Amino acid sequence: MTNDPLADFRTVRLDDEAAEVVILDQTRLPEETVYVRLRTAEDMYEAIYRLRVRGAPAIGVTAAYGMYVCCRRAGAEADGFDGLLRTFRRTGEYLVSSRPTAVNLKAAVERMERCVLRCGDLPRQELLERMRREAEAIRDEDAAACRRIGEYGLSLLRPGMGLLTHCNAGHLAASEYGTALAPIYAGLREGYGFRVYADETRPLLQGARLTACELQRAGVDVTLICDNMASLVMSRGRVQAVLVGCDRVAANGDAANKVGTSGLAVLARHYGIPFYVLGPLSTIDMTCPSGERIVIEERAPEEVTEMWYARRMAPRGVKVYNPAFDVTPHELITAIVTERGIARPPYDACFAEWFGR
Known part of the structure; x- marks a missing residue:
């Protein structure tokens, strides 16, 4: 939207350099505008469950970014495609349990899993890049849909x-x-x-x-x-x-x-x-x-x-x-x-x- 008065009031974004999801903590509004950085699956679960980020579309975008960040940050247990897929599915099931009613949360995790499965033959770094692009696409499609x-x-x-x-x-x-x-x-x-x-x-x-x-x-x-x-x-x-x-x-x-x-x-x-x-x-x-x-x-x-x-x-x-x-x-x-x-x-x-x- 041109001259958007809320352009600096972003709900969720990805800091790819830091491998973090950045959310506007909605539990602090309207008195304070505070941004929180999420690094782990536990951080993301807590933010979704405690309504620091809320609203079905925003939760879906957060989950998409979160799956990418968690897989990128995963250690030795995620070596090789099978290990990464196990980490992905464990993390996805955990995040989906945070808010069972909102369908966008589950839909975003399932879409990210389809991306991972399509890219199983790729080197790890390229697979992660495909995940990042998919998460950004979910975010961009949501914004376009809202308009x-x-x-x-x-x-x-x-x-x-x-x-x-x-x-x-x-x-x-x-x-x-x-x-x-x-x-x-x-x-x-x-x-x-x-x-x-x-x-x-x-x-x-x-x-x-x-x-x-x-x-x-x-x-x-x-x-x-x-x-x-x-x-x-x-x-x-x-x-x-x-x-x-x-x-x-x-x-x-x-x-x-x-x-x-x-x-x-x-x-x-x-x-x-x-x-x-x-x-x-x-x-x-x-x-x-x-x-x-x-x-x-x-x-x-x-x-x-x-x-x-x-x-x-x-x-x-x-x-x-x-x-x-x-x-x-x-x-x-x-x-x-x-x-x-x-x-x-x-x-x-x-x-x-x-x-x-």
Whole structure:
């Protein structure tokens, strides 16, 4: 994007000279802009699990870079192709276990493995170079996909609309530009003058800490609301469309995203507001027939009871249920926007055409 106000706010990059993955630590935002260097599989697992890097596309790019870095740094146990492949598969399985819901993480590791298998006859250094190129290609393709998602998404919107979004599916969740926020940035460039309402997104506050941060930094008119204010804002006619990202989309169009998304879809249907899901084609999992088959990650209770508070805000010993995602049924989704185009119901037929099934 020309004159991108977020160009210096890079989510993830490769420092090839140092053999390190460099990420913007999103747990420190918005008060601090801190970059962290990842060298080992343990570093990368921790960064993904602790949400220092988050958002399905950004996690996928981090994993691609991470597989290259880990193989490059591997010692004698990775001598010879068989040893390197064993190291690769052990590392890949470990990283994929960090966030099981986001399909991009597994897809990136599998794509890197296909690259390794294609290059098995090459000398080690040339094989590693091919891995580096593949990881960079994953990053570049993600950025290009986000721009196309923005263009397709913008075609569904009108100047001056009020938009509501949940969690963070913007620049900070991808290589750049984002998915659900991509039409907002495309509209900013075209002078659409959107008014954006950002859900705070409990319990990790990605909307408050990240979406509000990046939209304000980019010069977008953004208003932060608590999650439980969405119905009131919709009822007063301030929202004309809901834009959300996705971590996995089933073959029938059911979409997993940050917990709270499905509730917004129910509200949008009640108030007659279009509900759009935006994400890269790689997020569609054609091996998953419906949302019932999507594994929902459950996270530590401390994220609900203690994180972001100066002191604990729940009685000790109380039971806590903390799912990271929920699944929005396909019948509540107006359209699914990818870099391939706009899918409308019936989603299974559209996806089958896209994927040649």
